Amino acid sequence: KAGVTQTPRYLIKTRGQQVTLSCSPISGHRSVSWYQQTPGQGLQFLFEYFSETQRNKGNFPGRFSGRQFSNSRSEMNVSTLELGDSALYLCASSKAARANTEAFFGQGTRLTVV
Amino acid sequence: DQQVKQNSPSLSVQEGRISILNCDYTNSMFDYFLWYKKYPAEGPTFLISISSIKDKNEDGRFTVFLNKSAKHLSLHIVPSQPGDSAVYFCAANKAAGNKLTFGGGTRVLVKP
Numbered sequence: 460k461a462g463v464t465q466t467p468r469y470l471i472k473t474r475g476q477q478v479t480l481s482c483s484p485i486s487g488h489r490s491v492s493w494y495q496q497t498p499g500q501g502l503q504f505l506f507e508y509f510s511e512t513q514r515n516k517g518n519f520p521g522r523f524s525g526r527q528f529s530n531s532r533s534e535m536n537v538s539t540l541e542l543g544d545s546a547l548y549l550c551a552s553s554k555a556a557r558a559n560t561e562a563f564f565g566q567g568t569r570l571t572v573v
Numbered sequence: 574d575q576q577v578k579q580n581s582p583s584l585s586v587q588e589g590r591i592s593i594l595n596c597d598y599t600n601s602m603f604d605y606f607l608w609y610k611k612y613p614a615e616g617p618t619f620l621i622s623i624s625s626i627k628d629k630n631e632d633g634r635f636t637v638f639l640n641k642s643a644k645h646l647s648l649h650i651v652p653s654q655p656g657d658s659a660v661y662f663c664a665a666n667k668a669a670g671n672k673l674t675f676g677g678g679t680r681v682l683v684k685p
Binding site: 490492509547561569 | 675
């Protein structure tokens with residue numbers, strides 16, 4: 460059974476540009492969540508999608524957005540990149556919408572903003 | 574406002590002995606707790622979870638204990654193996670949705 464797939468694995472962008480990251484969840488999983496990991500802030504929740512609807516959102520500026528497609532695949536977009544956006548971006552998929560469900564993570568996308 | 578805290582940033586243990594990792598939380602609305610293991614530049618790997626209606630859950634070498642009154646959970650790894658050397662995160666979730674709040678992590682080093 461394939462795990463969570465994130466593409467690309469590594470990305471280098473320039474300040475002011477925008478970037479789109481992709482996540483394919485485990486087959487049959489309908490919930491996709493995104494997290495940002497930085498040395499200073501640790502692992503922080505960005506947003507969660509379930510059945511193409513954003514259900515939860517973390518405390519990030521509007522430059523961070525996402526969407527989910529009918530096949531449960533998800534993308535997140537960061538516009539007007541800042542140096543502080545350099546981080547490991549992680550996607551997690553869960554089978555159901557309720558809390559007592561394990562979340563399985565992908566390998567992450569390492570974004571470097573220069 | 575750190576709602577989930579892992580107060581020990583690092584832990585060193587001898588191979589074969591027990592590793593005990595601790596986690597405290599402040600939000601009484603959390604009702605599901607998970608432990609993850611993480612290597613650098615990789616995604617977290619799910620280890621074990623526990624619902625707030627239980628006080629213990631066991632899976633192989635991993636046991637998680639939950640003390641709701643103290644808002645405290647711990648992960649026991651017995652016996653510890655060198656391959657267990659990694660950063661361990663506890664995470665908490667509320668009733669609705671999949672929005673995990675993570676602790677800061679504990680780096681475990683298992684010495685042969």
